[in-house]
Amino acid sequence: MRHGEYKTPGGKLVQVDCEVIGGRLHHVQVTGDFFLEPPEALDAIAQALEDAPVDASEEELAQRIRRALERFGDSLELLGFSPEAVARATRRAIE
Amino acid sequence: MTELERWKRYRWQLIAGEAFDPALQMALDEVLTRRVGTGERPPTLRFWEWTAPAVVIGRFQSLRNEVDFAEAERYGITVVRRITGGGAMLTEPGKVITYSIYAPPELVAGISFQESYAFLDRWVVEALRALGVDAWYQPINDIASARGKIGGAAQARRYGAVLHHTTMAYDIDPEKVPRVIRIGREKLSDKGVPSAAKRVAPLRQQTDLPREVIQEHLIRTFAERHGLEEGMLLPEEIEEARELVRTKFGTWEWTAILP
8 A cells, every 4th residue: 555645835636546457546535634525526536536646746636636626616625725736645645 | 804704694503402323414514515505594503412422434534444443332332434535533422522513615615624624713722721721723624622632523515515523522432532543554654634533632631620511611601602592403304314324324225335
């Protein structure tokens, strides 16, 4: 099990736990002391990282997350973190 | 519309006095948020009393990453998960001041999420300052003082309403916190350290007033500023919350929803 963390300056902590199988991310769990509405958006974030190649860049990972969050429209609210913060924590878990 | 006019548009009801166990507290927050959302209950301010100590973790936190279960058990501390985000906190009967605000979304319409935290706790900062505590709001969600963090707030926008709850340390032993709540290095990596790790400055170190007197003063401040009527929990609200403890807040599936 791999573990990575990133804390947005002035914001909140993001933790990513995952496994790397066959060069791809699996069993991704994204957690932290951030605020997020609706709560179901967290599953979408973790799902977006599932199966991502280990050599995906931070920007590519953030893009996967942003795309997965589009369906929440105006109801979406992230406070204290961002897709980029999750992507950075993910990269740290991989490295 | 001024800030005070926003508050004064509603007839606020107060619930205070009765103590509940940690899981039931979590459930009551969901039940009362739902009922304000449907209009079955007027906008409400609830002050909590605890029957047992607890570690309350945020909706999006990992159970194993946040809590040292063996240590919590050794201290007889229950672990529960709330419906709002934010960080883990330790609560003990008589040692914290906790309240919830259940409001229609219109109360904070046009105010950003981040701004709404300061807005919804402004009356508390005013009340503490009137007691001689040099408190201020520290974004995103902290009530702070020169000596350290006093408390933290968390919100959920769900079920057609806004839930905003805040816990302030009155007499929490800061030494005990890191024994049950895990604090990693990354959390301490910038000045904004997480809820559990921040230097906590309990109110008791900043005023000689007993907890009950501070709480009464908070209630009086809210009443004078916004208007407030005595209210009570309805038997069916408590029954609904007990059912939610059975099906959700008292279950491992919920507490470990993010293992």
